[in-house]
Amino acid sequence: MIALGCDHGGYELMQEVKAYLDSKGLEYKDFGCSSTEAVDYPVYARKVGNAILEGTCDKGILICGTGIGISIAANKMPGIRAALCTDCFCAEATRLHNDANVLAMGGRVVGPGLAVKIVDTFLNTPFSGEERHARRIHLIEHPEE
Ligand code: RB5
Numbered sequence: 001m002i003a004l005g006c007d008h009g010g011y012e013l014m015q016e017v018k019a020y021l022d023s024k025g026l027e028y029k030d031f032g033c034s035s036t037e038a039v040d041y042p043v044y045a046r047k048v049g050n051a052i053l054e055g056t057c058d059k060g061i062l063i064c065g066t067g068i069g070i071s072i073a074a075n076k077m078p079g080i081r082a083a084l085c086t087d088c089f090c091a092e093a094t095r096l097h098n099d100a101n102v103l104a105m106g107g108r109v110v111g112p113g114l115a116v117k118i119v120d121t122f123l124n125t126p127f128s129g130e131e132r133h134a135r136r137i138h139l140i141e142h143p144e145e
Contacts, residue, residue, distance in 0.1 A: 002028040002123070003057035005044035006107070008036045009065025013107035013115055017061060020116040026123070029057060045073035049080045052101055060102040061119065071104035078141060086110055088121045095125035097133050 002021065006014040011033060021028050031047035033039045041064040048060040060082075064070035067084045074082035082102035083094035086109060094100040103122040105115055127133070139145065 001057045002026060003031060003048040003051040003060040004028050004062075005031045005048035005060065005070070006063040007033055007041035007044060007065070007070065008038050009041075010063025010067075010070070010105070010107035011036050013105065013110070013112060014061075014063050016112035017063070017115060017119055020119060028061075041070040042073040045070045045082075046077070048102065049074050049077040053077065053079050058101070059123065061122075062102055062104045063107050064104075065106060065108045067104040067106035067109060071102075074102050074104065081137070081140070083122075085118050085122065087114075088117055091118045091121040092125045095122060096128040097136075099127040099133070099137055 004014060029051060031044060033044060045062055048062055051057040052060055062070040062074055062082065071082040071084045074080050080102055081098055081100045082104050083098060083100035084104040085091045105118060
């Protein structure tokens with residue numbers, strides 16, 4: 001189950017992402033927002049982050065105007081690894097290396113065609129499981145070790 005969240009700057013691109021997920025038969029929970037009316041992106045970052053941390057969703061997609069604010073907000077939550085991606089190389093690498101559990105994108109940055117390719121890459125690339133990457137991910141949450 002994929003958790004979706006956006007602000008007004010990401011609303012239109014999120015509709016494209018939802019249409020893509022629908023076309024693939026992929027299940028999601030939409031945590032809003034629900035229009036292009038201005039809202040505060042940290043609210044939606046937290047809703048998606050909480051769904052992942054509670055275990056009701058295993059991955060998330062967050063979209064704001066740039067993808068920056070909403071990824072910064074999500075990354076304040078321990079256990080959330082949100083990756084702001086503008087291309088498929090980064091989407092693949094962040095799954096392989098960082099085991100990112102949230103994909104962030106900018107609705108004013110990437111077009112819908114590229115965005116759905118990024119989503120597809122992110123959702124279909126497994127974590128490599130390599131020891132050096134697992135160790136580095138552990139150090140993100142436990143920097144004193
Ligand atoms: C909203 O105008 C905009 O600031 C927001 O969508 C995002 O780009 C923030 O990082």
